[in-house]
Amino acid sequence: MTRHIALLRAVNVGGTGKLPMEELRAICAEIGFEDVKTYIASGNVVFSSPLDQEAVKHKLEARLTAYAGKPQAVLVRSGAEMAQVLADNPFPEAAPNRVVAIFLDGPPPVDTIEAATHRKDEEIALGKREIYVHYGEGMGQSKLKIPAAGKGTARNINTIAKLVEMARL
Known part of the structure; x- marks a missing residue:
């Protein structure tokens, strides 16, 4: 199981x-x-x-x-895998509620970062089947658009950590 x-x-x-x-x-x-x-x-x-x-x-x-x-x-x-997503967080010093992993079915396209528009202070990094985003000023202020994220779903680091904990039980 x-x-x-x-x-x-x-x-x-x-x-x-x-x-x-x-x-x-x-x-x-x-x-x-x-x-x-x-x-x-x-x-x-x-x-x-x-x-x-x-x-x-x-x-x-x-x-x-x-x-x-x-x-x-x-x-x-x-x-x-979810524990690895948490461990691979490229923004470990950032507030966990301001960092998300956008989960995808496959690897993000190589041009994901370059294709992003309306970028302000957000930082973007690619994972195995995730796109990590650090929203410096918070998601509510961001106008960031990442075309590759369109078929994904995002969870912040706090949620990911809780899901990892739940999966261990």
Whole structure:
């Protein structure tokens, strides 16, 4: 059994993309995932499954699409991979709530940094299947656009650390 962490794209507390975490836990249990736990109402779920990452992704996306009536994107990492994302943070001295990892299904394009627009004081670094961004003045002030991030989903370092901790249990 592998501990997996699934990150749902475009899940909000209210409005478009609303998915109560109780429903997400029930959906995961219904499709055979075990020891299911969610973290904050933004589509973070930790569970165990004998399935590989790709099978987990497809199974969860299919069930969420049926639930929502429209395609739902999910990015999946093992607990060990998420721990490595945390360890690889290229901005360890920055406030963890001002650093995000944008999770992607594959490696970021080599021109990701050069293609970014409206950059002010933000710092960008590439990971294996992530784009790290340090928002110096905070995300709320930023106008940064990263085209490669369009199909990804971001989590700040505090959230990543909590998910790593949950995956160890």
